[in-house]
Amino acid sequence: MKRGTLHHFRRRRILRLILGVLSILVLVLGLAARADEAAGACAEGEACAGQPIDRDFVVRLVGPPQGTPLEGEALAAKTHEVSLLLRCPTCQGSSVADSPSSTALNMRREVEDLLALGFTEDQVLAYFEAAYGQFVLLRPKAEGLNLLVWIGPGILLLLGAGILVVYLRRGEEEPEAEEVAAPPTTAPADDDDLEPWVLRVRELAYGWPGGVPPEEERS
């Protein structure tokens, strides 16, 4: 009975901890998603100066355009979408869509020009990767060592869940010897003022009503 109560408390504490961690995770992911939505793409009214894109050079790198040339709102929306996947090389950890720097602005224009020519998202990303390397991709490719980034968290989650299940099951099946060997103390508190608190803690920890062990109650 006593042991059961102890395990019950421990299980509840672990469950509360898991729920807490999950709520924080959901909150952080939600905030990140909102920040992504709030970030603006190539702002209206920006002069898109500069020379025309060297189409032949791009075709040599990523092949002829495989999509349909975009324009208007569809072009603006897709430019924003692709810019979110590119790292601004002169900024600290922000995407080309999020950064107000001139480098990011130039890169957004480049993305827009390429999409307007009919290059697909994959081709645009491949073009930037050919110049900057994989460093420029904010979503690492699922290949080689990068696979760790994709499947690592899942493996760790399963591993953690497995350990937790085994831990909780063992706790239920096999009582810990230490608990049996060492009976809980019933000594009174040193300070009279603290006595009711000590009894309360003992009640919570051991499950004795009023903090008094059953033997003492009987005698």
Added chain:
Amino acid sequence: MKSARKLHRGILVGGLLVVLPLLFLFAKSFGNDPRALRSPLVGRQAPPFSLRTYDEGKPVSLAALRGKPVVVNFWATWCEPCKREHGVLTRAAQRYGDLVQFLGIVYEDEPERIAAFLQRYGSGYPALLDVGGKTAIAYGVGGIPETFFIGADGTVVSKFTGPISAEELEARIAQLLVAEAP
């Protein structure tokens, strides 16, 4: 008690299996400059460009220089490290000008400022305007100064990020000239 110890040992071993490879990766990468990544352009054909000089608007294209090694330096007047390396590049251009073509591509800047800069610090090779930064993007320029060494056949031989020293520049030019020799 035995099983609990076994379990604790299991958790410890599992944790170490996860943490040790991570520590190894951190130790390996710590201190590396993330910008000093090897450029994917090295060993490939240099992206072509046809730009105009900042002052006279004279067109200069990389294709027209085929047959001669080229040193392309991306710089700007607002970039402090560029000031430090400007003298190194100008002196090298005077010394190796017959063998190697030096080109400066000015990044995000204005002709008046470029003129004032070159008047103060000297000029030894063409300064080209990259309006809209398309050439800088094609070369994967992240933070200036960056210098590309292009062989006579148009292949990128190497890239240097940051202000280049006289010794480093000489070594890379020597590498270019060796690559050119039959």
